Amino acid sequence: MKKILATFTLLTISTAAFAQSTAETTGVNSTLGIPPTTEDFVKEASMSDMFEIESSKLALQKGGDATKAFAQQMIDAHQKTTSELKALLDGGKVKAVPATAMSDAQTKSLEELRGLSGNDFDEAYQDEQEDAHEDAVDLFKRYGSEGDNPDLKAWAAKTVPALEHHLKMAEDLEEKQ
Known part of the structure; x- marks a missing residue:
């Protein structure tokens, strides 16, 4: 028994x-x-950064002027959040393992972007960035309000305004194309 x-x-x-x-x-x-678990938050946040950086590097090559300007800002900002998360993990304040690769859906989206050019690329990239930032804002807000690791929770809450700004920039990018 x-x-x-x-x-x-x-x-x-x-x-x-x-x-x-x-x-x-x-x-x-x-x-x-x-709210996500600490492990889920770290994996989702790290995958989000990877996707936003990689898709933005592609946008630097294939996008129009407005898209390239936005893409460079996303690369800089998401390399910063990646470094901040890594510092929390390396400092022992957070016990979790970041993702080592993007999700299957993110990989598929990146492959689809690679096959586009011109205005089609700009529009698809803008849509992807808007969706990615909507998801990131939601993830960071939920963990920032009710996450179980105090250091990670504070970082998530502190990062929300920047992600909301990125979302607004992604929405405004459509008008500039």
């Missing part, structure tokens, strides 16, 4: 941990307003 109870308990714990990650990546937590 003890063995069955122990197995059930272990299965329940591992299922709950898996569900949290699945809920975060599918947007269920966002819809319900549930």
